[in-house]
Amino acid sequence: MASGTYGTVRPADIQPSDAEIFVHYTTSRSSAGEAALTKYKGEDLLVKIANPNNTTGFEIFGGLYTLKLPAANFSKKGIYTIVIKPIEIRAKIADCGVLSTLPDVKGIIFDVNTIDVKFREKFINNGLIGYRVEYLDTNATSDTKISNFFRIITSNNKVEGTNTQMTTSNGQLAIRYLFNDASANVFCTLSPSSAPTSRPNTGNNGFPYLGTMGQNVIITNTFFNPIMIEIEMVDHDIETLAYGLFANQSKSLEDGVYTIYNFSDQIYKQYNLYEIKDKFTGKPLFEVRQLRTSIDVSKEFNNIKNV
């Protein structure tokens, strides 16, 4: 029975190209690791999974993705920190203005022709609803991103600028925007964009900041919540410890080679076993087990048990 409440968490069904992946590597937790992050494209590392409920064609299984990490880049011992986040679209505000027929509707304008080609299809009418806009301070010498400050795009439509007579002045014209699907400019309304009632919009004193002409911004989708994965590449775990305890082993009595095998009877480790004696008295001083760097393949388990 419906209880009047609803869940607000849904499995994301993004396209891999909607995400980008950043990786940081460090050899150990006592080291800061690499200075810069390594960026990967989402479509290179994320793979969609088919929904078994659809037997006629491919249908994405919401939420679950396979992360394919190239072993060549992820095989070193250490800690890899992987962040999967929505892809960023870098843009510049072409203009800030209002609509011709509704001067109270304020927004920012982007020129689609200045957007990276692979993102232009997202600038269709109302294709950016729900996207987040973050602002950059290009005058800053460091840390150009303005912290803790963002807006949400509530609508976007193709517009063109037109000279419109203002109602407050005689004969004064100003650029206002009309909807036109043939245009390459996009008018985005943002939230919040209304002035508080205590500081009405007169003189723009209370008007929330939406951006300025020429300001660089970052537009990001909100299709999924970012996640961080910490992968620790290790040489040993309970499996390799089990080799030493439960797998087959051999000791060559002729040359003192001690071999530990894995559960597939492949050589895992080999050691030289020897004794160090006093060269004058011949008294045994140490028994040594030393890891061999080169493998003696004659000690293969199949070879030994068939002797």
Added chain:
Amino acid sequence: MEILKRKILRETLISRENDVSYGTITAATIYLKVFLTQDIDDMGMYTDMEYVNRPWETPASIGNKPNLANNLVNELVNKGLNFPFMSGATTTEVPPPFNKDLRTVNRVVSDFYTYGMQVTGFTNNKLNEYVTTLRNQKYRKGYIAKSEVYTNFLGVNINGISTITSPNNPVFPKLFPVVYTKLGNNDNKLGTVYQTTGIKYVTYPSPSVNETINIDTAYGITDLRNFISPTNPDSVDTVISYIGEGFNPTNTTLSAITKEELYFGIVSEPEVTSDVFIDRGSSSVMDKHLRLSEIVGVQHLVRYGNKFYNINENNLE
């Protein structure tokens, strides 16, 4: 933000084969499963914004000849320049593939409406609307219960009639499957699989309890669900079918939308209900309505009543 931790054994990437690859990493890929979620929030209702047509512009060419009334064309002609657009040529830009979810150039509003699929379902029978006045023939094929000429959602004139199309003289209570239509176009497709106007009903005879009725395609019903109908005059023993009209100009409009912030998170129109009923009693409608001009709130109405108003306080808080 959720942080996942995984420990991967490098040994699984290393070859232990008895060949030259022994001890080297031969695995090409490490596979992990990740689960992505999205926290959603409803922005609420949007506000339609009407499109305003662009001001009429002077065309660049008329009759494939430069139109000197166009300032740009006039300027170019004066300078002895000639371009194809001045003679009516257009660009060869290929429009993007049509997508009903997107607005693109060269598409009209009607391109975004989808209709034409058959919709079927179960309902109770409507035969009581087709009863004749004849004592011996309660239901008669061809009896027109209603006729009306109307315009459908596409603007096409329909000569609609409500009638029983088959079989001949069904007898109650043991009825054959009876096919009847409501305001379908009076043509040779009426009551057949090809009927595309009005609503078609097929009522099956009352079965025994728990008897399964097999619905076949003879009456144009493509949905082959079977149903069980108890012997009850109000039972669901009728299949209804019609051509779906979808969203169309008669039930919706397409326009640009904007988000008014006062409606953020509000998913339906606010409804205003009146909790104050002013009973004027026997007062004349010409009574001094200026008395109301001093009222600025409900409390004023209560104090100022002076037996002029009766306030129904049942719903006042």
